[in-house]
Amino acid sequence: MPIRQLPPNLVNRIAAGEVVERPASVVKELVENAVDAGASRIDVATSGGGLRLIRVADDGSGMGASDLALAVERHATSKLAGDDLSSILTLGFRGEALPSIGAVARLSIQSRAQGAAEAYEVAVDGGRKSKLKPAALAAGTRVEVRDLFYATPARLKFMKSERVEAAAIADMVKRLALARPEIAFSLTTEERTAFRLEACPPGLMDHGLARLGRILGPDFVKDALPVRAMRGPVSIEGFAGLPTLHRPNSLQLYLAVNGRPVRDKLLAGTVLAAYGDLVPQGRYPMLALFLTMPPDEVDVNVHPAKTELRFRDPNGVRSLIIGALREALGAAGHRATSSLSQAALQRMAAPQSHGTTPDEIYRPYQAQPGGRGFFGFAERGQAPLGPLAEPSADTRASLAEDDASDTLYPLGAARAQINDTFIIAETEDALVIVDQHAAHERLVYERLKRAFTNGGISRQLLLIPEVVELDGEASGHLCAASAELERLGLVVEPFGAAAVLVREVPSLLGTCNVKGLLADLAADLAEAEDSGETRLLAARLDHVLSTMACHGSVRAGRRLNPEEMNALLRDMEKTPFTGQCNHGRPTYIELKLADIEKLFSRR
Numbered sequence: 180m181p182i183r184q185l186p187p188n189l190v191n192r193i194a195a196g197e198v199v200e201r202p203a204s205v206v207k208e209l210v211e212n213a214v215d216a217g218a219s220r221i222d223v224a225t226s227g228g229g230l231r232l233i234r235v236a237d238d239g240s241g242m243g244a245s246d247l248a249l250a251v252e253r254h255a256t257s258k259l260a261g262d263d264l265s266s267i268l269t270l271g272f273r274g275e276a277l278p279s280i281g282a283v284a285r286l287s288i289q290s291r292a293q294g295a296a297e298a299y300e301v302a303v304d305g306g307r308k309s310k311l312k313p314a315a316l317a318a319g320t321r322v323e324v325r326d327l328f329y330a331t332p333a334r335l336k337f338m339k340s341e342r343v344e345a346a347a348i349a350d351m352v353k354r355l356a357l358a359r360p361e362i363a364f365s366l367t368t369e370e371r372t373a374f375r376l377e378a379c380p381p382g383l384m385d386h387g388l389a390r391l392g393r394i395l396g397p398d399f400v401k402d403a404l405p406v407r408a409m410r411g412p413v414s415i416e417g418f419a420g421l422p423t424l425h426r427p428n429s430l431q432l433y434l435a436v437n438g439r440p441v442r443d444k445l446l447a448g449t450v451l452a453a454y455g456d457l458v459p460q461g462r463y464p465m466l467a468l469f470l471t472m473p474p475d476e477v478d479v480n481v482h483p484a485k486t487e488l489r490f491r492d493p494n495g496v497r498s499l500i501i502g503a504l505r506e507a508l509g510a511a512g513h514r515a516t517s518s519l520s521q522a523a524l525q526r527m528a529a530p531q532s533h534g535t536t537p538d539e540i541y542r543p544y545q546a547q548p549g550g551r552g553f554f555g556f557a558e559r560g561q562a563p564l565g566p567l568a569e570p571s572a573d574t575r576a577s578l579a580e581d582d583a584s585d586t587l588y589p590l591g592a593a594r595a596q597i598n599d600t601f602i603i604a605e606t607e608d609a610l611v612i613v614d615q616h617a618a619h620e621r622l623v624y625e626r627l628k629r630a631f632t633n634g635g636i637s638r639q640l641l642l643i644p645e646v647v648e649l650d651g652e653a654s655g656h657l658c659a660a661s662a663e664l665e666r667l668g669l670v671v672e673p674f675g676a677a678a679v680l681v682r683e684v685p686s687l688l689g690t691c692n693v694k695g696l697l698a699d700l701a702a703d704l705a706e707a708e709d710s711g712e713t714r715l716l717a718a719r720l721d722h723v724l725s726t727m728a729c730h731g732s733v734r735a736g737r738r739l740n741p742e743e744m745n746a747l748l749r750d751m752e753k754t755p756f757t758g759q760c761n762h763g764r765p766t767y768i769e770l771k772l773a774d775i776e777k778l779f780s781r782r
Contacts, residue, residue, distance in 0.1 A: 198279040201338065202229025202327055203347040205284075208276035209322050210355050213237035214362065214438075215270055216320065219378065223352055224367040228344030230327050230335075238319040241292040244299045248311055250288065251303050253278045270439055282306040283334070284327045290320040305330040349373055350430065353394045357467055358435035360387050383416055383469065391418060391467050395431055398424060399465050402516040406468060408503035413472040413496065415503050420465035422457035422508065423516040423758055423765050433467040436477060436488060443488050446470075449497045453504035456725055457756055459763030468500070513590065513751045515758035519768050528778055589752050590767070593744035599736045602744050610775065613767040615733055615747065617760035622750050624728035624761050626687055627667075631724070636668035639686040647694045651677045653701035660704055667723060671697070688731030696730040725761040 199205055206223060213221045216239025226232040242250060253275065280286050281303025291298035291314075298316035302309040328335040338344060345368055353374075356364040360379035365372065376393055380386045384405055392400035403418035434446050454464050478489040490496050586592050590613070591606035602613040630636045649657075657664070658673045668685030681693050688696075703726060733739070739747070751757040751766070760766055776782045 211270035228341030
């Protein structure tokens, strides 16, 4: 078959496949044009998930007749003064969006330049451009896209449901609005206003949190930590949610670089690395971070969608973000998200609906089958309200008269231990429920990390070396990593074909279950090998120390005396990251007395 040159309309449809992936892509391109035009308000309206209609109106600089006619031609742009792609100051610059949209849909653009006497309109229908005609419009631009992908039915078949596409549009508008807080935004879907955001006064750290709360929700406003740092010409500011405020996906990781919303793998991975073990595996934190740097330090011309970036100094950017986030999270100390308290109160107030009978609904204090209940109430089938089990430990008798001042501490004074697992503490205006194992696990973990950073973990010589029998593969993994384990305070050596001899353990672990610890470490090493992970054990220091801390912490089921309970509370207050254990689970829940009184209709 001879080579032939494709007609322009077909070339445009092929090129549109890179720029116009779905209705949200169209919204992104049109809103970016409005931002670049200097708009102070941008209104977006959609119908049919954006497939029937997308309308974007702005009050920006607008276009005159000649510019409007040229705007729908390929590779025509006003955003590059010269040929230098290393200093891009606008969101758009490729000159592809409008002709690509016009190639696959019915596109209509009305625009009136600031100070101009007349407005004009141009239309592109499936790649066919109409002549300019006068229009009635105030200063600014209004773009309408109808019947998206009608000219490319194959692409139309791959669209999701209208509801899914509408959700993608809403997410895109939110990201653009978050990246440009100085601009007012509105989104209307099917004649219903989805959200409306007024412009934020200058000063993100002073005025931006309220607007961020409209996007990320009220829980974020309560639990947001200010983030601010600078290194050379690169700066970062914004807000990060507490580690206990996390979500099942990364949709609420909002990142902007030079006012451009991005979904960059380097940045997202850096955020997860900064949070590390502070969030549970498979969960994602909530945050909004704004990175500012000279335009020649970042390349935005990587992909037509312009959501992926390349940095001149990626390691420097990564270091800055991790340092800023870790500093903010460390300053939060033991603080945990307030939404945990509300969730606990709701569970207390409302009966469980899964598999409950009407009779069970009106017995809220009776335990479910197989459990003792929180305070040890009788099981189902026994006396409905048997005598209360005694708390594991009660500190009230041991408190001196002046110990009431302990309630002034953030986590209060220990009052009792329940089920040998939970510490009940009292502050001036709340009750605090602490999971003793989770809290002590974090404390031991942080001590191990500090000891390692400050010159090494002190070791405890076992009077009688302990022989731990494992399978041959597990013992082989441990012996292969013996040098790294010794740096962490654990000295092991081979002992036959399927056993190891343990001579020393980290002194911070006390009398831990050595066999269980080695079994877990061996499993971790095997998992890393199976997944192709080739890093040295020292490079996975945090995970190894976390495993050690789990085995060296006070276990659930151990009875504590009042002094031990209060000592644990005081250590939590002065140690960073103690609002969650090494696996990201919360270590305590605070119940405000005012909320508890509401449960009993006392307020």
